[in-house]
């Protein structure tokens with residue numbers, strides 16, 4: 001299934017002009033506050049009428065201003081999850097979930113309810129009222145309600161931003177399961193590079209109403225989503241898990257990676273986020289050093305970033321970014337074309353930011 005968007009829309013001084021497509025998987029919409037992310041998904045949902053352009057889903061036209069076509073929101077088969085769960089407080093979780101199933105044939109409802117309750121671990125909550133649930137439980141119910149409508153497209157507007165770190169970590173695997181099990185496109189607004197790192201199959205980066213980059217998760221750095229935290233993504237295949245040590249070994253194109261162990265299988269492909277400030281650059285390799293990860297790479301780019309230099313290395317095809325002071329860069333005489341070693345500690349790799357591809 002795929003979504004095709006080509007829209008122009010003005011709110012007073014602000015103009016959104018965006019063209020992109022999104023297929024199955026999770027497309028993160030990143031960008032600074034006010035860049036137009038919510039406007040974009042509200043247009044896709046049909047919640048605000050489009051001023052100019054087209055929105056197509058597969059071969060169906062949801063909106064085409066030239067042809068005068070506008071399909072109303074309830075006929076678009078979209079699930080929408082907001083920052084706040086927005087549940088009905090006075091009825092049970094079961095009734096909240098059932099509310100979403102208007103589109104589903106009656107005979108299929110019990111099985112669908114059971115499947116989604118299982119997928120999101122909410123079966124034990126069905127007879128409770130939302131007021132007694134934790135923020136994370138409420139958000140899982142909101143996700144469940146969106147899924148029960150049998151959506152063809154899921155829109156999520158910062159669904160985790162109201163949750164504390166512990167609850168976020170608890171719900172991330174649920175979103176991952178939805179991404180991998182439902183086979184529908186998901187558009188996911190997030191300000192967090194960690195969420196993008198963990199969940200995104202694609203990124204569309206917006207700035208001041210325009211798309212500034214699309215592609216893999218690195219695209220998020222083109223906009224303000226990452227704030228101060230520059231970094232890069234390495235892909236690798238898990239080769240060995242050292243159970244007792246909480247450590248695993250994965251093979252990346254540029255060499256071996258030792259990572260904090262995560263619930264993955266041998267042979268599984270993972271993508272790890274390495275913050276640029278965690279990478280140490282060295283000429284030669286010190287013998288006695290605790291750092292487990294040592295990749296060799298060619299300097300392809302040097303970029304000034306405030307009081308730092310961001311040094312980009314090509315490590316066997318993967319890009320690895322290191323942040324060093326200008327003083328270090330000058331002392332080492334770092335220049336494009338040079339081969340350097342990049343070191344980073346296994347203990348700094350964060351399993352909760354690890355993207356895992358299904359096997």
Ligand SMILES: Nc1ncnc2c1ncn2[C@@H]1O[C@H](COP(=O)(O)OP(=O)(O)OP(=O)(O)O)[C@@H](O)[C@H]1O
Nearest residue numbers: 011012014031032033034035036037038039040191
């Ligand atoms: N109904 C409206 N009327 C006038 N201006 C609006 C309206 N809705 C949004 N805007 C403006 O459009 C711009 C984009 O807003 P939008 O909410 O889409 O951004 P966003 O990227 O989702 O921001 P945030 O990350 O803060 O939620 C902002 O400048 C906002 O003030």
